[in-house]
Amino acid sequence: MSVYEHYRKDEHAFVDQVMDWKQTCEDQYSPKLTDFLDPRQQMIAENLIGSQGDVMIRFFGGGKGTERKRAMIFPDYYQASDDDFAIVLFQVHYPGKFVSIEHPQVLGALMNLGLKREKFGDIIQDGTTLQFACAEEVSDYIEMNVQKIGKSSVDLERISLDRILEAGDTWRESMITVSSMRLDTVASEMFNVSRSKMKTIIDGELVKVNWKVTTDKSMRLMPGDVLSVRGKGRGKIIAEEGVTKKDRVRLIIGFPE
CATH class of the missing domain: 3.30.1370.160 (Ribosomal Protein S8; Chain: A, domain 1)
Incomplete structure (x- = not known):
């Protein structure tokens, strides 16, 4: 095999x-x-x-x-x-009383530097504090070239990793059954949307699998895959739990709490 x-x-x-x-x-x-x-x-x-x-x-x-x-x-x-692991953690300072900075704006500013997404780790926010991790080999370049995120001027401060905000989601688990592991089938069950409507959503480039936009409705999903649907949130396939007597696949799925 x-x-x-x-x-x-x-x-x-x-x-x-x-x-x-x-x-x-x-x-x-x-x-x-x-x-x-x-x-x-x-x-x-x-x-x-x-x-x-x-x-x-x-x-x-x-x-x-x-x-x-x-x-x-x-x-x-x-x-x-x-x-x-050569990871550098930056804290972003900006006038938070007057402007807000969202995750997509941070990622956009970093990607505009011409670096690969793979050079950046998590972007973490807790309402008042904004941090992001990056590979040490590109940290000097980032520090020199990021002075603005969105419409706000920013200052970057290198901080020790022991000051990182606690990241990650706690997943609220549930079980669904699906007729197949196709993207349109699983996503429609996971987000409680009709399959025909989910196909339209996928065609509209509003669905990501593992952080990448896809229009492949027949993509076969697997445990560990993370799905996000614009306007409906994010879910994860945690495990595949066999099949029912009617040959439907049992899936344990999770949503961030």
């Missing part, structure tokens, strides 16, 4: 990349640090490398509950520490 059979076609290139990382670690007998990975990519990497054998993997995103994390792939002799 090919390893690719466990993954979607659009994930095959990432599967190859993980296998290359593993091979490089085995050949050079030295650790390999990746860019930030989303949770689905983390799951794939962990499945391919595992916790047994001569090569290990560990993830860290800067603090407790972070969603996007860098991976360290290392030989079993190596002891990976948080410092090895």
